[in-house]
Amino acid sequence: GIQVEQSPPDLILQEGANSTLRCNFSDSVNNLQWFHQNPWGQLINLFYIPSGTKQNGRLSATTVATERYSLLYISSSQTTDSGVYFCAPGGGYQKVTFGTGTKLQVIP
């Protein structure tokens, strides 16, 4: 199956700082989603981004499908951004494979 690697595995940020999370995947996919799992376990869909760039407030994501990677940018981080961020290539008729996640802690 597809292999998904995320980096960094852990990240501590001062509130207000910016960060970039990376997701590399081993095979071609038609779809890719980014999720935020909050400290209570709830999974929140951030982006559906099979290719190109999308922005939603302080978050944006870019997927370069031909090079098999995706990036999630978090600007002006807030404590509520804390949690685990998952990259999940696949979807539709393809299996969704979750990456190992990046655990983010934003400190005041």
Add this chain to the structure above:
Amino acid sequence: GAVVSQHPSRVICKSGTSVKIECRSLDFQATTMFWYRQFPKQSLMLMATSNEGSKATYEQGVEKDKFLINHASLTLSTLTVTSAHPEDSSFYICSARASAGSVNEQFFGPGTRLTVL
């Protein structure tokens, strides 16, 4: 739109009992639903794929007789953990793929935390 709900959100049960978890697509029809399991501090792992009106397809290593999946309608799939044991304690999450419209996305439910005593 594209909301998926799960019920219950949290359940605690005694060892040996069976627990049923419901996954509903609230505002769309879902031909296919997926069930995932997440152990503490780990990623989500696909357990099975369920298609409306047919038998579920289980991933390697998942016991189909222990994790019974029923997808009787286009808006409801259920996962029953039979004879639950403490090692079945986990976070269970479902997702649904729309039958029309945004068919390339999967919409995820909020999850169900199962604790088996």
